[in-house]
Amino acid sequence: MSVLRAHKLSKYFYEPEKFQVLKDVDLTVERGQFMALVGKSGCGKSTLMYILSTMDTQYQGELEIAGTRLTDQDQNFLAAFRNKHIGFVFQFHYLLPEFTVLQNVMLPALKLGNKGKEEVEANAMEKLNMLGMKEHATKLSSKLSGGQQQRVAIARALINNPDIIMGDEPTGNLDSYNSDLVFEIFQELTHTYQQTIIAVTHDASFAKRSDRVVEMSDGKIINGF
């Protein structure tokens, strides 16, 4: 069953001059798939991911996630949709530095607001436990190391049980030990919990160990349809 469907996605950059970054890209992602999006710098893989993430709305074509058509929806709807259906893991972990680890993980669930605070807190602790970060829960997030912060970011991405986790170079800023750790977490998530993951990566070993590698070049998918 497909969780994400993109049809004929095209995008232009107008600065410094008109340039077509994406050329009629079609992509379907199955539920529980661990997909790596690879390609050279400037091939359009990050651009594609930001369109898939619903944050970039300046494109032509059709996008559907979890059965909801997302093309031409307004920003407020898309924000609410991201909150419920998409989790993010970025290269720079982007935790809110003034908040504790636990607060960072709880934030998307509090925003969703369909569970009480105690329940959200219990869920957050469970996710932190799963990622081996339970004992750091009450620390300020800025006090953690890079690898620890990335694990907290993954816990945060998981808190609302999203349909898709999207990663932009999730291991790009980590040493090999932590990269392996993050990779193992992703693998466990897909295989044990049927979590769909789309990750843009430069890391060849990371890509090799994923379920499916989609390679892009010059705004087109050239491998891994």
Next chain:
Amino acid sequence: MESLLLSAQIAWVHLVSKPKQTLIAMLGVTFGIGMFIAMVSMMTGLNDLTEQLAMTSSPDIRIYHDITTERVSIAEKLNPGGITYVHHQKPKNESIKVRGALKMAESIRQHPEVKGASVLLNSQVFYNYGPVQLNGTIAGVDILEEDKLFDLKSKMKEGRIENLITNQDGILMGTGLAKKLNVRAGDRVVITTPQGFTKTLKIVGLFQMGIGAVDNVKSYASLGMVQTILEKEKSYITDINVKLFDFKRAKAIAPSLQQAFGYKAEDWETANATMLLGVIIRNILTYSVAITLLVVAGFGIYNILSITIHNKLKDIAILKAMGFAGKDVKQIFMIQSLVIGFIGSVMGLIIGFVLSLLISKAPFDGGDFLSIDHLPVNFSSTYYFIGIVFGILTTALAGYLPSRKAAHVDPIEILRG
């Protein structure tokens, strides 16, 4: 509601994680509001005092025969619409007597809005102090009726007003004038009228209105005595003073009295126009200084919030990625500026109150003009209310622009680096 609570929590964490910056932003507002309160309290205190003094020294409405009023010349009367023009016409030589004044006063007292009306006879006199002649006025009054209007009893520094009734040639003198003449109650003073009539009178009391313009020149005597020294008949009366229940109505009632009796009726606002001008100028001054201070505080908040937002661009981007909409982000920063505005304003009210209290305790010599030993300060809650509303409005406005900018941050630009 839940989302507002969440925004408030995030806003709060932002505020307390940078306590110095928050405090500085608050102090800007505090200073502005504090100064506003202190200034407005002092200025309105002065205004109230001025108004009150104007009221004690002059009647709400004064009715008199105005012989300087411009009149139509006889040439123009005979040839209406003609080209006749009489230049530099002088007032007719007529008596300033108000005819039928006692009857008039009686009928004015029947008016439902009138508290009291008294007749009097005013004259210029010279007070002789050895070879020196001091210019002044003397008012012949029914002292009990006058007391009803101006509460003279409470203004007496020496003697009692009743002394004027028992002593036919007694006068009550203003303290300022007595000081200039170097006299006390019980002393005698020689007065001369412009017509050259001289009489020795006995000072039976001293009064103080608290305003130099009165205390330095005025004396009260009985009506009969002043009529005698002016060599006028028993019905000679120049003024009728009217006091209303509500002095603010004077301006509205005066014209109707003027029309009914055919004599000039002047309300206190017109009579004290220069004094009231001071009120207006003080108000303009207070509000312009207060607004300037608040605008400066507003720029401070705008600045600090802009810097905060600039430093938090990453946080804003990640919040948006996690599903916070533009309006949620705007809310977070608006709440911050409102908290700064509210706490800053409340501190400002406290500081303003303390300043006003200090001002009201500080000794101040009003000199010849005003007899006060402390600055008058108004502690009316209205200005505290205006202060907090002002403070919050300014911060809301100053916070709105940067908050709106935060709402429009494009997360992709920041997340892609």
